[in-house]
Amino acid sequence: MxxxxxxxxxxxxxxxxxxxxxxxxxxxxxxxxxxxxxxxxxxxxxxxxxxxxxxxxxxxxxxxxxxxxxxxxxxxxxxxxxxxxxxxxxxxxxxxxxxxxxxxxxxxxxxxxxxxxxNELLIAAATEKATATTKTRRSRRGSGPRQASETPAATVQETAPVAEETSTVEKTGDDLTKIEGIGPKIAELLNNAGITTFAELADAQDETIQQALAEAGPRFNLHDATTWNEQASLARDGKLDELKELQDRLKGGKEE
Missing domain, CATH: 3.90.1030.10 (Ribosomal protein L17)
Structure with missing residues (x-):
């Protein structure tokens, strides 16, 4: 045993x-x-x-x-x-x-x-993220009640929308791995090629996708990307039921 x-x-x-x-x-x-x-x-x-x-x-x-x-x-x-x-x-x-x-x-x-x-790329990205976080933090420990009251109300109202715009910019991009046949590595390759959303993938030419896969090595050339545009179009339009029915007929990006 x-x-x-x-x-x-x-x-x-x-x-x-x-x-x-x-x-x-x-x-x-x-x-x-x-x-x-x-x-x-x-x-x-x-x-x-x-x-x-x-x-x-x-x-x-x-x-x-x-x-x-x-x-x-x-x-x-x-x-x-x-x-x-x-x-x-x-x-x-x-x-x-x-x-x-x-x-x-x-x-x-x-x-x-x-x-x-x-992994120098991930180390550099982590260092850059830590630096950016350090730069954006603001301490209020040294400011007393008098200094806080002297801050104009208009200044507070003007800075709030800026924070909202920043958070909106950071949330761009879709999860391309929801497309049948696209794994995390292929999604990363497509993002590097400028394809980050379902809309961009739906409008992308087959030559652009194949070129992005070819630059990553010969093993990625074997992936069939003919259905990715159709799946991305359904995901872009929010037709999740039709997308699921299509993916049920597919296996690894290929029609059975």
């Missing part, structure tokens, strides 16, 4: 499974980001995170223990060098899993697994 045993064997023998996780961990440490299935990524995370924790303490014993798991000198050098420097201040959670949707052929759940501290 499997009481308390939650490890996924991944339909492999013990030796095959260990060799596969060793290779995946080596690729993750060397390239900082790899694409694999969700099941393998979850097992890889349990395998590699204790190794990353041990790498933060560069000692002879830790190098020996890690070498038993990875068995690759170049990976050990990269792990105890650049990777250890980046994760030195992080207490845990060194990896991130980003789901990409199902792949064609075996319909397996695919994802990206990456080292959190090496």
């Amino acid at each position: 499997r009481h308390g045993k939650k490890d996924n064997h991944l339909s492999r023998t013990h030796s095959h499974r260990e060799a596969m996780l060793q290779n995946l961990a080596t690729s993750l440490i060397m390239h900082k980001r790899i694409e694999t299935t969700v099941a393998k990524a979850k097992e890889l995370r349990k395998f590699v995170e204790p190794i990353l924790t041990r790498a933060k303490d560069d000692s002879y014993q830790n190098r020996r223990v890690v070498f038993q798991s990875l068995n690759n000198k170049e990976t050990i050098k990269e792990l105890f060098g650049a990777v250890a420097d980046k994760i030195a201040s992080r207490p845990g959670g060194y990896t991130r899993i980003i789901k990409l949707g199902n792949r064609q052929g075996d319909n397996a759940d695919t994802c990206l697994i990456e080292l959190v501290d090496f």
Whole structure:
């Protein structure tokens, strides 16, 4: 019986499974980001995170223990060098899993697994957001009752609409993943191409969509986008019942 045993064997023998996780961990440490299935990524995370924790303490014993798991000198050098420097201040959670949707052929759940501290785009976005938040905050601790009463009422009335306009601008864009056949990764690609709403997707040319998918790599060229315009048009017009009936006839963006 499997009481308390939650490890996924991944339909492999013990030796095959260990060799596969060793290779995946080596690729993750060397390239900082790899694409694999969700099941393998979850097992890889349990395998590699204790190794990353041990790498933060560069000692002879830790190098020996890690070498038993990875068995690759170049990976050990990269792990105890650049990777250890980046994760030195992080207490845990060194990896991130980003789901990409199902792949064609075996319909397996695919994802990206990456080292959190090496995603420069997300780090820059988080820093910019924190800076913007710091700039917009205003403290009232130093102002007394006299200063508050001296503020003209017209000034308060003029600043309120500005806040409403700002919040309206921030809420632009639709959730394109509601369209059958569009996952989070494809929605991100379409947003980068300037397609952020159902109306823009409904009016977009097939060449524009295919070009956005082609720039992301050959695996995205396999997606059939012929029904996306029709679905987006129904979503734009609020015809949710008709949209659901259409999506029931579709599977992964293709008509059955």
